Amino acid sequence: MDIVLIMKGEKVSLSLIMKEDVPLIWKWHNDREVRRFLPDSDTFTYLEDEYEWYDRIRKVKDKLRVFTVVENGKGNPVGTVGFNRIDLKNGHAEIGYFIDKEYWGKGFATETVKLMTEYAFSHMNLRKVYATVNDGNAASARVLEKNGFSLVGRMKKHNYIPNIGFVDMLIYEKMKDSEED
Numbered sequence: 001m002d003i004v005l006i007m008k009g010e011k012v013s014l015s016l017i018m019k020e021d022v023p024l025i026w027k028w029h030n031d032r033e034v035r036r037f038l039p040d041s042d043t044f045t046y047l048e049d050e051y052e053w054y055d056r057i058r059k060v061k062d063k064l065r066v067f068t069v070v071e072n073g074k075g076n077p078v079g080t081v082g083f084n085r086i087d088l089k090n091g092h093a094e095i096g097y098f099i100d101k102e103y104w105g106k107g108f109a110t111e112t113v114k115l116m117t118e119y120a121f122s123h124m125n126l127r128k129v130y131a132t133v134n135d136g137n138a139a140s141a142r143v144l145e146k147n148g149f150s151l152v153g154r155m156k157k158h159n160y161i162p163n164i165g166f167v168d169m170l171i172y173e174k175m176k177d178s179e180e181d
Contacts, residue, residue, distance in 0.1 A: 003075060006067055007115040012108050014067040014081065014115050019054060021068050021077050026050040028079070034101050037137035042162050062086065065124075069099065069112045078103045081116045083129075091127035093120060097143075109143045117147060121176045128175050134159050135168040149174045 004016040017025070026047050028034055035041045045053075057066045066082030079099035086093040095116055099109045120126040131149065133140045141151075153171035160166050 003070055007119050008072070009111045009115050011072055011106070011111050012078065012115070013070050013072055014112070014119065015070050017054065017057070017066060017068045017080070019051075022050045022054050023047065024077055025068075025080060028098060028100055031101065034098065037134045037140065037161060057082075062088070065093075067116075069097075069108065071103070071108070078108055079112065081112045083116070083120065083124075086124075088124075088126075091125070093124070093126055093129060095120075095129050095131050097140075104139070109139075110146050113143055113147045117174060126176070128173055130171065130173040133170045133172065134161060135170055136161070136164060141170060141172070144172045144174075147174065 002018060003013070004018075006014040006016065008014075026045060026049075029045050029050065032041075057064045063086050064082060064084050065086065066080055068077045069079040069081055070076065071078050079097065081095070081097040083093035083095055095113065097109055097112055097116070099112070117129050120129050129149075130152075131140075131144055133144065135154075145151075149172040151170055152173050155169040155171070157166040158169035
């Protein structure tokens, strides 16, 4: 498998998403356990939807930057990470990440967020990265906190999670070191 390296860490690297990655990403996006805490966790996608998404991210790099997370040494795709809501004028973007459940608990998500945050500050000249997490998704909140993100807000009963009900949406942010208070 070809890898176009963007950033390299100890456990994982960020690579351009290749068209041949799309079927695996489609599988992850339809795994109920993997997407349990996403705001649209009740939805599903068809393979054709994923190919349309791939075409869109290739065309709107100023608004979306999404990479494949690859396990170092083996070259296995293990997830995706990206920025949406990129606002270059105001210097911020929202980060989202998705790791295959086979790789949970191994530090892959933590290192992925670290690499992507470094990419934002070093390569995109952003001053802030933020994320939203549905309350109850302790693992994702922990990933952000390990990377120096601070809980800055909470929207009460904001998102519906099947089999749980309405939960608060937690808002985290991390400022570029030179701009922190």
